[in-house]
Amino acid sequence: EAAVTQSPRSKVAVTGGKVTLSCHQTNNHDYMYWYRQDTGHGLRLIHYSYVADSTEKGDIPDGYKASRPSQENFSLILELASLSQTAVYFCASRTGGSQYFGPGTRLTVL
Protein backbone atom coordinates (compact mmCIF):
# COMPACT_ATOMS: atom_id res chain seq x y z
CA GLU A 1 0.00 0.00 0.00
CA ALA A 2 2.89 2.38 0.78
CA ALA A 3 3.57 4.51 -2.27
CA VAL A 4 7.27 5.22 -1.61
CA THR A 5 9.40 2.47 -0.14
CA GLN A 6 13.08 2.44 0.74
CA SER A 7 15.57 -0.33 1.33
CA PRO A 8 17.32 -1.07 3.49
CA ARG A 9 15.67 0.67 6.45
CA SER A 10 18.97 0.75 8.26
CA LYS A 11 22.54 -0.05 7.38
CA VAL A 12 25.96 -0.05 8.97
CA ALA A 13 28.82 0.48 6.55
CA VAL A 14 32.58 0.69 6.88
CA THR A 15 34.59 3.73 5.89
CA GLY A 16 35.70 3.45 2.28
CA GLY A 17 33.07 0.88 1.39
CA LYS A 18 30.38 1.20 -1.26
CA VAL A 19 26.77 1.74 -0.19
CA THR A 20 23.65 1.66 -2.34
CA LEU A 21 20.32 2.92 -1.04
CA SER A 22 17.22 2.04 -3.05
CA CYS A 23 13.90 3.76 -3.50
CA HIS A 24 10.77 2.52 -5.25
CA GLN A 25 7.57 4.46 -5.90
CA THR A 26 4.18 3.38 -7.14
CA ASN A 27 2.80 6.92 -7.45
CA ASN A 28 3.60 7.15 -11.15
CA HIS A 29 5.32 10.47 -10.45
CA ASP A 30 7.98 11.85 -12.73
CA TYR A 31 10.10 13.60 -10.10
CA MET A 32 12.06 11.74 -7.45
CA TYR A 33 14.43 13.10 -4.81
CA TRP A 34 17.08 12.05 -2.34
CA TYR A 35 17.57 14.04 0.87
CA ARG A 36 19.73 13.60 3.91
CA GLN A 37 18.84 14.66 7.39
CA ASP A 38 21.32 15.16 10.18
CA THR A 39 20.17 15.14 13.78
CA GLY A 40 18.47 18.39 14.70
CA HIS A 41 18.48 19.73 11.17
CA GLY A 42 16.16 19.90 8.24
CA LEU A 43 16.34 17.96 4.99
CA ARG A 44 18.99 18.83 2.45
CA LEU A 45 18.69 17.87 -1.21
CA ILE A 46 21.38 15.56 -2.61
CA HIS A 47 20.13 14.57 -6.08
CA TYR A 48 16.88 14.54 -7.96
CA SER A 49 15.51 13.22 -11.23
CA TYR A 50 12.59 14.15 -13.46
CA VAL A 51 12.87 11.32 -15.97
CA ALA A 52 14.36 7.85 -16.22
CA ASP A 53 18.06 7.69 -17.15
CA SER A 54 18.64 11.29 -16.06
CA THR A 55 19.69 12.77 -12.71
CA GLU A 56 20.45 16.27 -11.48
CA LYS A 57 22.59 17.58 -8.66
CA GLY A 58 20.96 19.14 -5.62
CA ASP A 59 22.55 21.28 -2.94
CA ILE A 60 24.99 18.74 -1.49
CA PRO A 61 25.91 16.23 -4.24
CA ASP A 62 29.58 15.74 -3.37
CA GLY A 63 30.34 12.15 -2.41
CA TYR A 64 27.08 10.84 -3.85
CA LYS A 65 25.91 9.47 -7.17
CA ALA A 66 22.35 8.77 -8.23
CA SER A 67 20.80 6.39 -10.71
CA ARG A 68 17.27 6.35 -12.20
CA PRO A 69 16.96 3.20 -14.29
CA SER A 70 13.16 3.44 -14.51
CA GLN A 71 10.35 5.78 -13.50
CA GLU A 72 9.71 3.69 -10.40
CA ASN A 73 13.26 3.28 -9.10
CA PHE A 74 15.84 5.77 -7.88
CA SER A 75 19.08 4.77 -6.16
CA LEU A 76 21.64 6.71 -4.17
CA ILE A 77 25.21 5.45 -4.32
CA LEU A 78 28.07 6.22 -1.98
CA GLU A 79 31.17 4.94 -3.77
CA LEU A 80 33.52 5.58 -0.82
CA ALA A 81 31.50 5.96 2.35
CA SER A 82 32.85 8.38 4.94
CA LEU A 83 32.06 9.06 8.59
CA SER A 84 30.47 12.38 7.65
CA GLN A 85 27.83 10.56 5.62
CA THR A 86 26.24 9.07 8.71
CA ALA A 87 22.66 10.38 8.54
CA VAL A 88 19.07 9.46 7.77
CA TYR A 89 18.30 9.43 4.05
CA PHE A 90 14.85 10.11 2.65
CA CYS A 91 13.53 9.46 -0.81
CA ALA A 92 10.52 11.32 -2.16
CA SER A 93 8.39 11.54 -5.28
CA ARG A 94 6.51 14.62 -6.41
CA THR A 95 3.30 15.64 -8.07
CA GLY A 96 2.44 19.30 -8.54
CA GLY A 97 3.99 21.17 -5.64
CA SER A 98 3.77 18.38 -3.06
CA GLN A 99 6.35 15.74 -2.26
CA TYR A 100 5.61 12.29 -0.81
CA PHE A 101 8.25 10.64 1.31
CA GLY A 102 9.49 7.18 2.07
CA PRO A 103 10.16 6.01 5.65
CA GLY A 104 13.87 6.79 5.54
CA THR A 105 17.09 4.79 5.75
CA ARG A 106 19.34 5.22 8.77
CA LEU A 107 22.95 4.90 7.60
CA THR A 108 25.79 4.58 10.07
CA VAL A 109 29.34 4.69 8.74
CA LEU A 110 32.00 3.34 11.08
Added chain:
Amino acid sequence: GDSVTQTEGPVTVSESESLIINCTYSATSIAYPNLFWYVRYPGEGLQLLLKVITAGQKGSSRGFEATYNKETTSFHLQKASVQESDSAVYYCALGENSNNRIFFGDGTQLVVKP
Protein backbone atom coordinates in the same frame (compact mmCIF):
# COMPACT_ATOMS: atom_id res chain seq x y z
CA GLY B 1 18.11 33.03 -0.49
CA ASP B 2 15.07 30.86 0.06
CA SER B 3 14.83 29.57 3.59
CA VAL B 4 12.55 28.64 6.46
CA THR B 5 13.01 29.29 10.17
CA GLN B 6 10.85 27.61 12.77
CA THR B 7 10.55 27.24 16.52
CA GLU B 8 13.45 25.36 17.98
CA GLY B 9 12.43 22.22 19.83
CA PRO B 10 11.68 20.33 21.78
CA VAL B 11 8.35 21.89 22.60
CA THR B 12 6.62 20.19 25.52
CA VAL B 13 2.93 20.68 26.24
CA SER B 14 0.37 18.81 28.29
CA GLU B 15 -2.53 16.98 26.69
CA SER B 16 -5.52 19.26 25.92
CA GLU B 17 -3.37 22.39 25.99
CA SER B 18 -3.06 24.67 22.99
CA LEU B 19 -0.06 24.69 20.67
CA ILE B 20 1.67 27.12 18.37
CA ILE B 21 4.82 26.39 16.38
CA ASN B 22 6.19 29.46 14.66
CA CYS B 23 7.41 29.45 11.08
CA THR B 24 8.76 32.35 9.04
CA TYR B 25 10.08 32.16 5.52
CA SER B 26 12.23 34.02 3.03
CA ALA B 27 11.32 33.55 -0.63
CA THR B 28 13.75 35.50 -2.79
CA SER B 29 13.71 33.30 -5.92
CA ILE B 30 10.17 31.96 -5.63
CA ALA B 31 7.57 34.29 -7.08
CA TYR B 32 4.49 32.51 -5.72
CA PRO B 33 5.43 30.49 -2.66
CA ASN B 34 3.52 27.42 -1.59
CA LEU B 35 3.75 26.72 2.13
CA PHE B 36 3.64 23.32 3.77
CA TRP B 37 3.63 21.63 7.11
CA TYR B 38 4.97 18.09 7.16
CA VAL B 39 4.94 15.76 10.16
CA ARG B 40 7.17 12.83 10.98
CA TYR B 41 5.85 10.34 13.51
CA PRO B 42 8.36 8.04 15.24
CA GLY B 43 9.61 5.36 12.89
CA GLU B 44 7.81 6.79 9.87
CA GLY B 45 8.62 9.04 6.92
CA LEU B 46 7.45 12.60 6.48
CA GLN B 47 3.76 13.03 5.77
CA LEU B 48 2.15 16.09 4.29
CA LEU B 49 0.00 17.61 7.04
CA LEU B 50 -1.31 20.66 5.21
CA LYS B 51 -0.54 22.91 2.29
CA VAL B 52 -1.59 26.46 1.37
CA ILE B 53 -0.78 28.01 -1.99
CA THR B 54 -2.58 31.35 -1.74
CA ALA B 55 -1.63 34.20 0.57
CA GLY B 56 -4.33 34.97 3.12
CA GLN B 57 -5.75 31.45 3.03
CA LYS B 58 -5.84 28.98 5.90
CA GLY B 59 -5.13 25.28 5.71
CA SER B 60 -6.34 22.73 8.20
CA SER B 61 -5.93 19.04 8.88
CA ARG B 62 -6.33 16.74 11.90
CA GLY B 63 -7.23 19.74 14.07
CA PHE B 64 -4.14 21.70 13.04
CA GLU B 65 -4.39 25.06 11.27
CA ALA B 66 -1.96 27.41 9.58
CA THR B 67 -2.58 30.73 7.84
CA TYR B 68 -0.38 31.98 5.02
CA ASN B 69 0.53 35.58 5.98
CA LYS B 70 2.43 37.29 3.18
CA GLU B 71 2.85 40.57 5.10
CA THR B 72 4.68 38.95 8.01
CA THR B 73 6.08 36.08 5.86
CA SER B 74 4.76 33.62 8.40
CA PHE B 75 2.94 30.30 8.43
CA HIS B 76 2.51 29.37 12.09
CA LEU B 77 1.03 26.00 13.02
CA GLN B 78 -1.67 25.99 15.69
CA LYS B 79 -3.89 23.51 17.46
CA ALA B 80 -6.42 24.30 20.13
CA SER B 81 -6.11 21.06 22.09
CA VAL B 82 -3.26 18.63 21.52
CA GLN B 83 -3.33 14.90 22.10
CA GLU B 84 -0.56 12.55 23.11
CA SER B 85 -0.72 11.04 19.60
CA ASP B 86 0.37 14.41 18.18
CA SER B 87 3.88 13.83 19.52
CA ALA B 88 6.09 14.01 16.43
CA VAL B 89 8.51 16.26 14.58
CA TYR B 90 6.89 19.03 12.54
CA TYR B 91 8.56 20.62 9.53
CA CYS B 92 7.63 23.87 7.88
CA ALA B 93 8.54 24.04 4.18
CA LEU B 94 8.50 26.39 1.22
CA GLY B 95 8.12 25.54 -2.46
CA GLU B 96 6.43 26.40 -5.73
CA ASN B 97 4.39 24.40 -8.24
CA SER B 98 6.62 25.29 -11.16
CA ASN B 99 9.76 24.74 -9.12
CA ASN B 100 11.00 21.28 -8.35
CA ARG B 101 12.48 22.33 -5.04
CA ILE B 102 11.14 22.39 -1.50
CA PHE B 103 13.08 24.12 1.27
CA PHE B 104 12.63 22.71 4.75
CA GLY B 105 13.02 24.17 8.20
CA ASP B 106 15.02 22.27 10.79
CA GLY B 107 11.95 20.68 12.34
CA THR B 108 10.33 21.13 15.74
CA GLN B 109 9.95 18.16 18.03
CA LEU B 110 6.63 18.22 19.87
CA VAL B 111 6.27 16.21 23.05
CA VAL B 112 2.76 15.93 24.48
CA LYS B 113 2.60 14.80 28.08
CA PRO B 114 -0.40 12.78 29.24
